Amino acid sequence: MTSIHSLEIPKPKNWQDFEAITLDALRLRWGSPNLSANGRPGQKQKGVDIFGPDDIGRRIGAQCKRYAKPLKIEMVKAEVENSDAFEPALNAIYIATTRDRDTKLQMEVRMYSDKRVSEGKSAVGLLFWDDIVGSLGANPSTFKSHFPNFTLPEAHAFHRDRLLAALNLGYFGSHLWDYAELIHGEFGWMANTDPDEFQIVLSIVRQCSHSFLPASERDAVVASLDEIVAIMNTEEVLNRGDWEKIQTLSKRVSKRLVSLSSVPILESNTLEVGRRLGAINHVQDDEVGAAQSAELKRQVDAILPYECAKRTAKKFAEADKMEYSYGYRWAPKVFAYVEQEIRFANPMRR
Template identity: 40%
Template sequence: MKIPPPKSWEEFEEITLDACKIKWENPDLQMHGRQGQAQCGVDIYGANHIFKNIGVQCKNYESELSLSLIKDEIRKAETFTPKIEMFYIAVTTNTDVNIQREVRFLSHERANENKFPIMILFWTDIIQDLIRNNSISKKHYPQLSLTDLNTAETRDVRLFSILDLVYNTLNLDLYNNLIFGEFGQMVGENPLQIQSVILTIKYSSSNVLNQSEYEQMAKLIDKYKDYLFHVGKRKEEFSWEIAEKISNEFTGIVNGIEYNLTGKELAVFNVAKILAKWSKWEVDSDSLWPKESWENLKTFVGRIKIDELRNKIEKSESEYMEMDHFKRLDCPHKIYNEIRNILIHQAE
């Protein structure tokens, strides 16, 4: 079910504020100033779920998001006081893998310079958080009944939630290594990425796992967040190997759900599992992903029975063979995003 973005920038800011309150479980997030006042590039500010000061800039327009515009907003946000520790740009446009890649590299550079990292919140991200609360969803979209929203959640959200849960959980150890590095400190990739992954795992778990499994996963997520983003002095020196050991506990929970899945859900589970394995392959190997692995992916994609999805994979395989190693690194995640978007919009 496709929910259109609002035309009014005021309404978009209100929707984004409510979605962020749900996302970070903080009802105290606030709008910053009003139209006509200098806002230093920040429309929404407050603390997120790990008590970091965040700022959100809302951009309601239909044109493509550019890197130059993002840099302009960053320069403004750097003047905000007190200083923010993470910066998000919320937009009404659809997910764009190219701008995501550029933002990752830019955020990586900033993290290495001890500057706040950045991330884009696309319209699909905002809506996914908003529909987690039916009463708030109805406030902004009263024409949608609770039945409409619940139908969308049970019919559409479960499939892409399985994809999100499996892909991100099985990649946690890879993210640990890339983001925190072997020296026990935040180096390399954007540390904001791991926080986004944790939120995705938590949300997708609530749509896929039964109550006891979800409670187990929620406790594990809290344990994981507390270790990675511990506030105050640690009893022991940080070790990414310990973080990796904790993240591996997630794998056991996720692997266990495979035996309760059938049909499309089982096919999506296996697609996510293959893509996660592929991500690690690209990091560890200079050679092309094996032909038989492509065939396995296409087999399970075929069982999802979406023509557009099969065509995407066929095209991706031919493009992959022409890529250099640097571009191949991003290929599994690009395909994951494409599959995810198709699953989200398949019932339109």
């Protein structure tokens, strides 16, 4: 499906339009209607075009620059140092630019920002044209007021049941054999795990397969699940050959689920979020690091309506701050949150 970033949105030809676009984009980005333009043309602005609170109440400022030439770190530093005179002091200053993303500059700004923060000064961030356009697109009517000749791509239809099925298939179905080992293996025996839990997992995957998978994939997956259930329900004690058969069938199911290609992008992304959370739950023995958490949060933000952003940030912060944020504790907490948000999300707010 076409995304807003695939549209050739024209860059503004004057700084006044760019500042107005950036102001509306940041109000939407942070859900902060109290962001304001600083002063009027001709007045000294002390390096700040836009100021006000962000979504967590920090005092932020933004300097809007329509650079014709590539933006360099020296130019960023000059603008940031001008903002140091702004009163009251800012917690963060952003340089908003019509330029495209630049990984080298982003790295340089991160290092520069860390140095400033260690000195008790404001943090520094960059907002490129894609960031600004993406934030503006959160509200189609606001976007239309700046770009009347462009129509945003229609949002994906929000099929709640299909998204829930995709999440569960990723979380449970993509790791079916891991669940079998966890419940019936040595760890399950030591933890006195209920052996019927694996049957419950099989039931979840079977039900979600019926409501989500294309017919050709569904029939193959359900057939494998039925074979597993038949083996599990035998009255005899399962032998090594039985478990090898269950392993083969389980991995066959998981392979089909992770290789799906004929589903809409939102559903595919939801399946991937479930799969990654399941992998952290089963495979990762150590704690979930900040970079890994941030990447998962970015993926979750991409599948949930934008109104969930603050709750998502809070839930990830809670998971990260657990005394022992090992994968098997961290992942279920995040999974339960995502499932809840999909279940009760407003489908009109994507």
